[in-house]
Amino acid sequence: RRTGDTSDGCAMFWKADKFQVLDEESIQYKDIGLRDNVAQLLVFEGISYKVSIPVGVYLLECMNAYGMRGSDSRRLVVGNIHVLYNPNRGEVKLGQIRFLSSKAQTLSEKWGNAPVILAGDFNSTPESGIYKFLSSSEVNELL
Numbered sequence: 001r002r003t004g005d006t007s008d009g010c011a012m013f014w015k016a017d018k019f020q021v022l023d024e025e026s027i028q029y030k031d032i033g034l035r036d037n038v039a040q041l042l043v044f045e046g047i048s049y050k051v052s053i054p055v056g057v058y059l060l061e062c063m064n065a066y067g068m069r070g071s072d073s074r075r076l077v078v079g080n081i082h083v084l085y086n087p088n089r090g091e092v093k094l095g096q097i098r099f100l101s102s103k104a105q106t107l108s109e110k111w112g113n114a115p116v117i118l119a120g121d122f123n124s125t126p127e128s129g130i131y132k133f134l135s136s137s138e139v140n141e142l143l
Contacts, residue, residue, distance in 0.1 A: 008036070008037060008038060008082045009038060009082065010038055010039060010040050010080040010081065010082055010120060011080070012040065012042055012078065012080055014044065017047065018046065018047055019044040019045065019046055019047060020044070020045050020047055021042050021043065021044060022043040022044070022045050022075065022111065023041075023042070023043040023107060023110070023111065024040070024041065024042050024043070025040065025041045025103060025107065026038070026039075026040050027039040027040065027041070027081075027099065027100065027103065029096055029099070032099065034084075034092055034095045034096050034099065035084050035089075035092055035096075037081075037082050037083060037084050037096055038081075038082055039079060039080065039081035039082070039096070039099075039100045039120070040079070040080050040081075041077060041078070041079045041080075041100070041103055041104055041107055042077070042078050043075060043076070043077050043078075043107055043110075043111050043114060044075065044076045044077075044078060045074055045075050045076075046074035046075075046076070075111050075112060075114035076114055076115055076116075076117065077104050077107050077108050077111065077114050077115070077116040077117070078116075078117050078119070079100055079103075079104045079116065079117070079118040079119065079120070080118075080119055080120045081096065081097070081100050081118070081119075081120035081121070081122070082120055082121045082123075083096050083097065083120070083121060083122045083123045083124070083130070084096060084123065085123045087123075090128075090129055090130065093122075093123070093124065093130050094129070094130060094133060097122070097130060097133065097134065100118065101118070104116045104118065118134070122134070
């Protein structure tokens with residue numbers, strides 16, 4: 001249970017001289033009956049391959065690993081989510097993650113099958129059904 005009038009949120013930050021945003025989508029889960037949590041999706045395009053920050057280097061290495069260097073596309077879909085905390089509501093957590101994954105897939109296809117990275121506060125442990133779903137796409141009905 002939240003204390004007081006605390007609000008949850010998500011944020012993404014990037015170097016505007018290294019990446020530009022091509023598309024974005026904010027998700028308010030309360031609008032679809034999946035509690036009062038949030039997520040966001042951004043489609044980035046790399047502007048420069050010369051970056052000095054470790055995260056930027058990592059993202060560009062990911063892009064290179066997908067064969068994006070030297071191709072017409074240097075795009076990447078990045079999702080960020082704050083999943084419901086309640087450990088007894090696995091079905092809501094799964095619904096939130098599946099909705100985000102579906103939206104990310106749609107954006108990926110729209111932008112030339114760009115690779116997808118999902119990050120955030122999943123409020124789950126490596127032993128949880130949510131973690132298993134994210135790592136293997138298998139669903140344990142006892143979430």
